[in-house]
Amino acid sequence: MEYSPDDLAPRERYKVLASFVLPRPIAWVTTIGPTGVVNAAPYSFFNVFCEDPPICMFAANRTPDGREKDTLINIRRTGEFVVNLTDEPLARAMHESSGDFPPEIGEPDYLGLKLEPSTKIAVPRLADTPWAMECKVWKMIAVDHRELIMGEGINFYIRDDLWDREAMRVHMERYHPIGRMFADRYCRTDDRLVFPAAEGAKA
Numbered sequence: 698m699e700y701s702p703d704d705l706a707p708r709e710r711y712k713v714l715a716s717f718v719l720p721r722p723i724a725w726v727t728t729i730g731p732t733g734v735v736n737a738a739p740y741s742f743f744n745v746f747c748e749d750p751p752i753c754m755f756a757a758n759r760t761p762d763g764r765e766k767d768t769l770i771n772i773r774r775t776g777e778f779v780v781n782l783t784d785e786p787l788a789r790a791m792h793e794s795s796g797d798f799p800p801e802i803g804e805p806d807y808l809g810l811k812l813e814p815s816t817k818i819a820v821p822r823l824a825d826t827p828w829a830m831e832c833k834v835w836k837m838i839a840v841d842h843r844e845l846i847m848g849e850g851i852n853f854y855i856r857d858d859l860w861d862r863e864a865m866r867v868h869m870e871r872y873h874p875i876g877r878m879f880a881d882r883y884c885r886t887d888d889r890l891v892f893p894a895a896e897g898a899k900a
C-alpha cells in the first residue's frame with residue numbers, strides 16, 4: 698500500500714500519519730489568558746529535539762470552524778508556556794481538558810486540578826505533573842493554517858519521588874507515562890524491554 702500525499706485529503710493524511718507514528722508523547726500545555734485565566738490543553742504532535750539549548754516543539758492546528766486555539770492565542774501574547782507531562786493518574790483529566798472550552802473557562806479550574814507557581818515564568822505548572830518544563834518561545838513557524846511552536850526550556854521541574862539525584866536517573870518503576878495512540882486511545886508504558894548495549898555503541 699502506498700499513497701502520494703497529493704492524492705489524499707488533509708484529514709486522510711492525518712489518519713495515515715497519526716495511525717502509525719505512535720505512541721506519541723503528550724505535551725499538556727499550560728498558558729495564561731488575557732484576564733489571568735490558566736488554560737491547559739493536550740498536544741501530541743509534540744516532542745523534544747535537542748538539549749543545548751533544550752528545545753521542544755508542538756503543532757497547534759485550527760479548530761474545525763477555523764479559530765486559533767486558546768493555547769496559541771495565549772502564547773502569542775505572553776511568549777511563555779509550560780509543558781506538563783501526563784502519567785496514569787492524570788490521564789483522564791488530561792483527556793477531558795481537550796474539550797472545546799471557551800477562553801474564559803480555565804480547564805484546571807473546571808476540572809479541579811491544582812496549580813503551582815513556576816519558578817522563572819508567570820505561567821503556572823500543574824501541581825501533580827511528573828515533569829514540567831517552563832518555556833519561552835524560541836521560534837514560531839506558520840505552516841498553512843497551523844503553527845509550529847518551538848519553546849526553549851528555561852526551567853525543569855521533576856516530581857521528587859521520581860528522580861534519583863545521585864545517579865541522575867528516573868525511578869522508572871515509579872514513573873507511569875501514557876502515550877497517545879489515535880483518536881481517543883492511549884497506551885500504558887509499564888511493559889518494558891531491555892536489551893544489552895549494542896556493540897561499540899556510544900551512550
Ligand SMILES: Cc1cc2nc3c(=O)[nH]c(=O)nc-3n(C[C@H](O)[C@H](O)[C@H](O)COP(=O)(O)O)c2cc1C
Pocket residue numbers: 723736737738739740741742743755756757758759765766767768769791792794795796797798877
Ligand atoms: C491526547 C490529545 C492530543 C492532542 N494533540 C493535538 C495536537 O497535537 N494539535 C492540536 O492542534 N490539537 C491537539 N489536540 C486537540 C486539542 O487538545 C483541543 O483542540 C483543545 O481544545 C485545544 O485547547 P485550547 O483551545 O485551550 O488550546 C489533542 C487532543 C488530545 C486529547
